[in-house]
Amino acid sequence: GAGVSQSPSNKVTExxxxxxxxxxxxxxxxxxxxxxxxxxxxxxxxxxxxGNSAPDKSGLPSDRFSAERTGGSVSTLTIQRTQxxxxxxxxxxxxxxxxxxxxxxxxGPGTRLTVL
Amino acid sequence: QQPxxxxxxxxxxxxxxxVINCSSSKALYSVHWYRQKHGEAPVFLxxxxxxxxxxxxxxxxxxxxxxxxxxxxxxxxxxxxxSGTYFCGTFVYSGGGADGLTFGKxxxxxxxx
Numbered sequence: 295g296a297g298v299s300q301s302p303s304n305k306v307t308e309x310x311x312x313x314x315x316x317x318x319x320x321x322x323x324x325x326x327x328x329x330x331x332x333x334x335x336x337x338x339x340x341x342x343x344x345g346n347s348a349p350d351k352s353g354l355p356s357d358r359f360s361a362e363r364t365g366g367s368v369s370t371l372t373i374q375r376t377q378x379x380x381x382x383x384x385x386x387x388x389x390x391x392x393x394x395x396x397x398x399x400x401x402g403p404g405t406r407l408t409v410l
Numbered sequence: 411q412q413p414x415x416x417x418x419x420x421x422x423x424x425x426x427x428x429v430i431n432c433s434s435s436k437a438l439y440s441v442h443w444y445r446q447k448h449g450e451a452p453v454f455l456x457x458x459x460x461x462x463x464x465x466x467x468x469x470x471x472x473x474x475x476x477x478x479x480x481x482x483x484x485x486x487x488x489x490x491x492x493s494g495t496y497f498c499g500t501f502v503y504s505g506g507g508a509d510g511l512t513f514g515k516x517x518x519x520x521x522x523x
Contacts, residue, residue: 337499339512
């Protein structure tokens with residue numbers, strides 16, 4: 295079946311502009327995660343959704359970052375007034391059932407964001 | 411708190427063994443291991459749960475010492491396809507809610523013919 299898809303695959307934007315990144319999880323996966331991966335760094339947890347609600351927003355680096363999920367499926371990560379330090383690969387993952395320690399996460403190919 | 415992985419990088423000849431370690435300062439409920447090849451998405455390898463349960467690949471083994479809050483991934487008779495960056499992710503319960511996975515910075519593994 296289809297895996298996690300993300301769009302766009304690459305995004306180049308100018309400092310100060312807003313960007314929207316999209317994630318389409320595996321059908322039937324109720325948990326959805328956003329991570330950020332900067333050059334040479336590990337995976338930085340941003341936010342997760344269980345269904346449409348986001349019980350854990352603690353990883354969002356600033357109030358310029360927001361995310362929503364509608365219909366228990368597609369999610370969008372929005373970055374307002376982008377800064378150069380926002381440049382990174384943004385990865386989305388989904389897992390079957392509830393979030394938690396039991397479930398493997400399936401990652402999408404990521405969106406490479408470059409802020410000039 | 412980000413788990414600490416060691417070594418940061420390792421170079422092996424095909425057929426050699428490697429051990430990758432992951433340690434945390436917090437009590438862990440589970441440890442997840444993923445491998446990422448350059449330019450690709452991370453791929454699930456294994457989950458080790460508190461209490462000894464494991465889910466994952468048949469050809470990969472790992473251990474989880476709950477008391478020491480440490481996990482190790484064992485790669486035996488390494489193949490060229492094992493090359494990549496290995497990440498451990500730790501899961502910590504906090505109060506009534508659950509935190510997301512916190513990943514280490516990764517261990518770069520290069521297998522040479």
